[in-house]
Amino acid sequence: MNSLPVATMVVIFGFVAAITIGRWFLVAETLSDRLINRALAWDLVGLLVFVCVGRFGFAEVAFGLFTIFGALAVANVFGFARLLDGADARTAARRQRAYDRIAVAAGCVVLVGILTGHADWVPMVWSLTTVPAAGSGLLITRACVRELRTAGIAARERLTFGTLLFVGGYAAVATLVSVVRTANGTRPDEPGLLWVIGAYATLVLLTGLIGIPLWNAVLARAELDRAGRRCRRLRPLWRALTDAVPEVVLARPSSGSASRLYRMTVEIRDALVRLRPYAPDADAHTDIREYARSIAHAVQAKAAGESPAISSGRTTPALRDRTDELRYLLDLAAEWPKARAQMRAGLESSAR
Incomplete structure (x- = not known):
């Protein structure tokens, strides 16, 4: 043979x-x-x-x-x-x-x-x-x-x-x-x-x-592709916002990094809309760092049981398409750890 x-x-x-x-x-x-x-x-x-x-x-x-x-x-x-x-x-x-x-x-x-x-x-x-x-x-x-x-x-x-x-x-x-x-x-x-x-x-x-x-x-599966890497960058922001507003989480699980990324952007956007009453000054901020700090305070205010205020306007600036929205959310996610740290530092200072 x-x-x-x-x-x-x-x-x-x-x-x-x-x-x-x-x-x-x-x-x-x-x-x-x-x-x-x-x-x-x-x-x-x-x-x-x-x-x-x-x-x-x-x-x-x-x-x-x-x-x-x-x-x-x-x-x-x-x-x-x-x-x-x-x-x-x-x-x-x-x-x-x-x-x-x-x-x-x-x-x-x-x-x-x-x-x-x-x-x-x-x-x-x-x-x-x-x-x-x-x-x-x-x-x-x-x-x-x-x-x-x-x-x-x-x-x-x-x-x-x-x-x-x-x-x-x-x-x-x-x-x-x-x-x-x-x-x-x-x-x-x-x-x-x-x-x-x-x-x-x-x-x-x-x-x-x-x-x-x-x-x-x-x-x-390892989130090493392009969509997966973006998911990892968004995850700290997504986890904080969905913990604060769990009702925005979609019931059906996503499969694949691309669909997971799309789902995360939808849930983040919905969470920002629902957090708007807790940060009425957020609409006035054009700087992404200031906006991130406002959202961090909104998350803390909701967790503390504070009453929401009435606000008009929009949570994020007008964006042309989904690509612009994703880019904006990635920028917001990059500022999120610093905004949370500053918010917690302010709370500790006021507690003293």
Whole structure:
């Protein structure tokens, strides 16, 4: 059996396993995400079984088991390719159940063949699985070409679709070449070292490509992306204002740093509106530092149970759009610790 050095395969399997496990936990919101995750998992298990069982000298059994897991992986890849090519997403779940049932039936045929000694069943089933595998590559290639021809596509999207185009094209060509080689008498589990290297290189490239959303999800979870960093800057102000006015907190939790940032800005703005009666002089302040001190006193006044005053005007200056509002709130958040410290220092001085 042609294979790569053990150390190389361990690194490849470790990389694929890390991406697969991470995506199962952090990138599984859409059906496309779940199809990719399932395909990766089946493919990884199939490769591990193929290599491990094959090294014990059971080449036919190894190839049979690989065909079973490969059929399940191909079913999910085909479902994803259909979605990427523009198939109706509303019926995607029903279609996928049909693909999965076909894959399970093929796997059962292989399993029965292994148990009953009919090894000739395995190449037959493997040949059948190459049809949807090649079809998936062609669908992905067509979808990527269509997207790359779209005017105004961003450079990052162009790179992503270009890489996926290469992977889809290679998968289609490699599958067809493998079928031709098998028809000419080459065993499917002996593709040659060159094709083995190509298959593993494509797996690594594809895994790295679909690992990008995982990396983005990790950054968002750690609040290290742009929106997350802004959330961390706003959090001291947001926590103080929502503690003072808890009724502004939205009931539905937010997911993702971008939606979390939007929610925080909405809740801060609503809290400032509700604190307006406790700081009637805040409308007169054009300086952000003075305004921050006024809001700090309003928070303290409300916490102390003081009666609100009647105020007209607006809490913040007129802003053109959401970007201006976010910039203003970030400036306010930067002044907030100093304003709170000055307010507390004043309270301690008056207490003496």
